Amino acid sequence: MHKLGRKKIDRSASGPVATTVVVMRLYIANNAPNSIRAIANLEAICKQHLKDNFKLEIIDVLEYPLRALADGILVTPSLAKVSPLPSAKIVGNLSDRSSVLHALGILEPVV
């Protein structure tokens, strides 16, 4: 199980950022190709849109299948937003950036 650190909120960071901490769980299957891609995609999104305002837990379902079942996860990779409510779930390798942002409640910034 991996945990990306929850760091101090950096107020000086520029760009549209969420003001509340987003808590997420990413379910993966070890180092299977889509799982690795999902981690990379999510990291890029978090870096750009959430800065330090997020907490991410990565769960390997090959090791902890029961945790996935408890959260209603049947396939990996899957991303679950735990808080803020409403909770949301998105399946796949997270390459569709806009649907991820929608699910997380962050709108695509206007370029």
Added chain:
Amino acid sequence: MKSNLRVLEGNPHRPDAGPGLSAHILRLVKSAPERRAIASGQIDAVIDPATGKAFLLPDAQQAQREDGARVRSLLALASDWSWEQDESHRFVSHTGAASGSSGVFDESIIGKTLRDPPFDTMSEADWRAHQRLLEWRAAFRDLELGCTDRAGGMRSVSISGEPVFDAQDRFKGYRGTMRDITLRKQSEALAQKPLRLACDTLDALAVQLCVLDSAGNVILANKPAGAFAAGSRGIGAVVPVGDNYLAACDKARGSERKDGVAIAAGVRQVIAGDSPLFRHEYVCNSPAGRCQYSLTVTAYPGDGAARVVVSRENVTERKRAERIPGNVTGHKVAEGGPIANSLLAALPAKDYQGLLAGFELVTLTYGEVLFEPGEPIRHVYFPNDSLVSLLTTIEGHEALEVGLVGREGMIGISLVLGMDVSSVRALVQGAGTAMRMNAARFRRQFRKSLPLQGELYRYAHAMLVQARQTAACNRFHEVQGRLARWLLMTHDRARSDQFLLTQKFLADMLGVRRAGVTKAAGSLQQRKLISYSRGKIRMLDRQGLEAASCGCYEAVKSHQ
């Protein structure tokens, strides 16, 4: 890697994706987004709520297999064998491209542990340490072992392993890799050889050596230095490896303080590159007693950590030898060979042999004073080829020569006449060797040997005549005649046609002013009897010189 393999092994849904798999997945996954994701190939694994286990989809399985193959091929590149052991650490399998060729490993190791042949028995301590690791189920790395190959040759292997657990976290044994490191070990041993030779050579030196870095820390010291450091204190101690040499010098107290400061300053200079070399000689108290040392600090070549080499040699013996007046050998005189001194040569063999054991051969150097007036006579000297002037000193005047002793005589004649204090100054004016004897021993020998007494009384008389004649000669004769007499006497005793004599010295000998000597020597030179330049006098015409001398020369000679 570990969890990955473990799950695969424990997974009831084996990778062989049969036609039933798609139907199975469709039964498990009912929601549209998930089915879409599966269809677009974005899903790796599906969790079966019935078994509570996740299984990989075919694409992910394929990737995992490729991953495994990649790891295995890397493993094969990095190691010679891979192996597996059961719970009791017995080999249950081994694979490896090199296993056939190098012949270390074959089927015979199956069922054996690392404690059994063909592995070279580890030391008890090593084995215990390794077993502790195994009991802790810890991974071990690069355990180096010897083993015997099929041909009976010794090889070295390096073994790494990690524990294996099943899905229920039960210990299943170890698995790992093994490399043949025989060549590396051999080349290491070869590379060590010249180094060891160099180290042994340094240790065998009598000189104490240590190498300092830029801060003055000792980074290397040879054995003599190490042995000395262990047994002494203060500035006398060579500093052990790891300590600071400068600090040790600064710590010196008492009589050693001055030397400590000087040495520290010298070392700092050489470290700073201000000077390529520093030498210092000093005395210190070592376990062996009071010792004299010569210390040399030289710059270490190159840009490495080593900056200077400090070498220190015990020069006590050499210095002691130098302090003894003109001692060359300090040895007792060997028997046999011609006897140079005519007094000794005149003795019967038995008497001479009696004296011989007490003699010491010494070298007398020019300008050396053997006695001063009023000083006790500690030794008597029988010159071989050296020349000694006996001078009388009168307050307010230069010393005046009253006798000249060479191979025909002896210095310390007062002892013969019962006086053990010298009345004259004995000054060496012709360097050479002499036989020396302790005064007390000489007195014993003198009492025992009648022939010696006879010889020495006769010589004492000759000296008396010489002194009387010289006194009269100095009063009445011309400088030129006296100079000629003196040169003839010197010539008789020195057995050489050339002597080193300054005008000042001649003036003192003859009791005249320098100008007088210059004039007299100039006159003799004009008559081609002698040549004289820069203190070197060469006798050219002995008969002419005899004619030029005053009659005192003949008068004295007739009594010898």
